[in-house]
Amino acid sequence: MTDSLAPYGSWKSPITSDLIVQGTVRLGEIRLDGDGIYWSEGRPLEGGRSVVVRRTPDGTTTDITPTGFNVRTRVHEYGGGSYIVADETAYFSNFADQRLYRQAVGSEPQPLTPEVDLRYADAVIDRQRNRLICIREDHTNSEREAVNTVVAVSLSNDSPTAGEVLVSGNDFYSSPRLSPDGTQLSWLTWNHPNMPWDGTELWVAEVKETGELGDRHLVAGGLTESVFQPEWSPDGVLYFISDRTNWWNLYRWQNGQVEPLCEKAAEFGLPQWVFGMFTYGFDHDSLICTYTEDGIQHLARLNTQSLELSEIETPFASIGGIQVGAGQAVFGAGSPTTPGVIARLDLKTGQTEVLRRSSETEVDPGYLSVPETVEFPTENGLTAHAFYYPPKNRDCQAPADERPPLLVKIHGGPTAATSATFNLGIQYWTSRGIAILDVNYGGSTGYGRDYRERLKGNWGIVDVDDCVNGAKYLVERGEVDGDRLTIDGGSAGGYTTLAVLAFRDTFKAGASYYGVSDAAALAEDTHKFESRYLDGLIGPYPERQDLYRERSPIHHTDQLSCPVIFFQGDEDKIVPPNQAEKMVEALKAKGIPVAYVLFEGEQHGFRKAENIKRSLDTELYFYSRVFGFELADPVEPVEIANLPQ
Structure with missing residues (x-):
């Protein structure tokens, strides 16, 4: 014309503006559980409510979160790490009361924590001891600054419990992670005036049969070294990201030694504004990871034996929140000309499938600026x-x-x-x-x-x-x-x-x-x-x-x-x-x-x-x-x- x-x-x-808000959702935290894929959706048309959605292998998607619940935590005010899923049961923080809830798929949520001013985030499940290990932020005393700790919340009690403190004394904690055999717990911590991108410490402690923590060991980090996303491999080796060489690069800790895995002028880590941030996951003898280079994000495979990094071609310019398991990588992604999506990569075939779009709106490329x-x-x-x-x-x-x-x-x-x-x-x-x-x-x-x-x-x-x-x-x-x-x-x-x-x-x-x-x-x-x-x-x-x-x-x-x-x-x-x-x-x-x-x-x-x-x-x-x-x-x-x- x-x-x-x-x-x-x-x-x-x-x-x-109507086009922008109608049918547009904020796609968020991704979780894998068996053959189920889960993610959160922030829905402006529902007053900004955040809902956990489940996708089954046949492609069916179902809202897990019932009306009246909003999956969002206020720890650090910015939140993140608001839910996990294990054995088809979701454990989540509800925005209105900040209590933790347990919800078996298809059932009503049941409270795990009491009606007091406590907030929870970034949980992992301790199967051996039937409990959650997570971050708690205590606001019960208005005369003092909120108190952050690592706590264990029992899943065995019939009545709600506030949780048992495992780690305390510092200003902030994040990323509690259990080793596959349940015998070691790692976490990040830092103190005022540092922010997590200034300097954090990565600690590991023995987990006793009673659930208490034993000997503790400082693995990496300090006042001027930012450590990000500690993660245990399936064979029990602790991996993490550190910016000790100017760039957030990958490392692992085994036999008491820290080993660099991929020295590259690129960022494999992110600023920890929220909990539950993931830039890599494990696939057999490889890491599937994301990194940023010259402002553009990439997806790659790092062989943990040869330490060879090979890029995985995708149609996306941004990739985040990656979860890896069962031969697949699922992540949030976007490109300059298409709305954000939840995408699934088949790690065997290399084929990419879009599972959910943030908007179904189709815009003629003639109106789009690249x-x-x-x-x-x-x-x-x-x-x-x-x-x-x-x-x-x-x-x-x-x-x-x-x-x-x-x-x-x-x-x-x-x-x-x-x-x-x-x-x-x-x-x-x-x-x-x-x-x-x-x-x-x-x-x-x-x-x-x-x-x-x-x-x-x-x-x-x-x-x-x-x-x-x-x-x-x-x-x-x-x-x-x-x-x-x-x-x-x-x-x-x-x-x-x-x-x-x-x-x-x-x-x-x-x-x-x-x-x-x-x-x-x-x-x-x-x-x-x-x-x-x-x-x-x-x-x-x-x-x-x-x-x-x-x-x-x-x-x-x-x-x-x-x-x-x-x-x-x-x-x-x-x-x-x-x-x-x-x-x-x-x-x-x-x-x-x-x-x-x-x-x-x-x-x-x-x-x-x-x-x-x-x-x-x-x-x-x-x-x-x-x-x-x-x-x-x-x-x-x-x-x-x-x-x-």
Whole structure:
């Protein structure tokens, strides 16, 4: 058909917010049990409820979790490791009461733990002693910081029990794993102010016949070595991932010695933001593993005898959450042009089968922008990384003398990363004529520990510089309009958004999603897991209050001169609403155009379909008003203070 001539931003797109939320699910934790494959689905149309789904060999899928239950734990607030399955019985944490439940397939859930303020995650089953071993987070004493321990929860008791403490004394624990013969338990631990990607310790202890732990041995790790995913092989050898050589590479421990398995400038590990993260599993004499190289994820087989690594070809650019067993590998995956899926790889034939799609929506490739991997110059003679998505719509073109607006997207964390995985939320913008630069600024993962540590003491500096330099790079290439640069981000990405707008004059508008505006307030009022995170990103608090004030956008609204919109959940415990509200009031008082959208019942990140839709459309509406372009479709307006009609 003939292209329609329309300004950038005004292109009519079939990728609507309704399309994005209707029938779209968040595919999560995968588990294998016998010939059954299980995964979790977060469903926006069910209020964000998370459900465990079972697939049998004949292809039948069934919801295991009954109505009224939501499989999600709040340990560390971010959760993960919310369920396991053994012998067709699921053991899961329920979001509403945070109790552990046991549910035989086809039966009603039965509580294992009492109705007190305890949270559980990351369980393994101890068959010999008929119990679960897991992480417990104790919130029963509001006068003290939550207490994290490794506990054993009996499966024999008729009445709920809180669990018996096996390991205690440190601030954090994760990844309890039993050896195949049940005689050894391994776990990870770390203390404030470290985060798990800064430094963790891997310990192993003897498990006595009584279930108590005996002699303990430090295997690896320390204050400056991050150990990830300890796992016992079927023959009783302990494997793990460590970044002791700058990159998260594979190792094993046997006969009291640590042996490197595959020295490679690639990341086999991930930042432990949540529990239950898996990047490898065992298949006879091999590891089936995933790794990230130059921002792209790969699947490979590592022979544990010859230590030869061979890549397994797949159609995917991102692979995660892998589970291996019974001649198959099952994992979450995505590519730049197709929605995320649960995929199964037959390890004998090499054939890949898609088991579940996050969306059944079919989008014509003519509306899809394929990302370009970009490496651009930044401060101190260094380079940074991003994915660039040019505008794309088969039905529309802009006037020849016009350049598109650019929306720079900033991932959260900040110790995290973005990828080239298909994202309808990005295609929503590019199909309307707005270019996207998705930035992996210094501090992001996937590029080695040195790159990750660029942000040490420099949050609000390195990330800001990289986002500004990425945008300028595209302007200099002639790709985008330097007078219509916008930026958005959520959580830590929201902080960087506000910092960019306060401390630089490159961007003309921005959107903060539950972002930090006052770093000191975050240091004083957040949950345990991140309560000392800023020590490494900025400096110790309150000793370096000067730095916190210097880096906090709330104290520099006099330097902010462009419109901003804020999105916030009213139940956010990680970044409370007052972080946004103080900023909104300051901008109103200064006469800067500002809008504020508060979502009832939402926490740190939006899970309800109507709120996901509303935030996306409202951000677009906001930019249309700021830059004066007409929208192709009507959008419910939002009140924008100080914006002339």
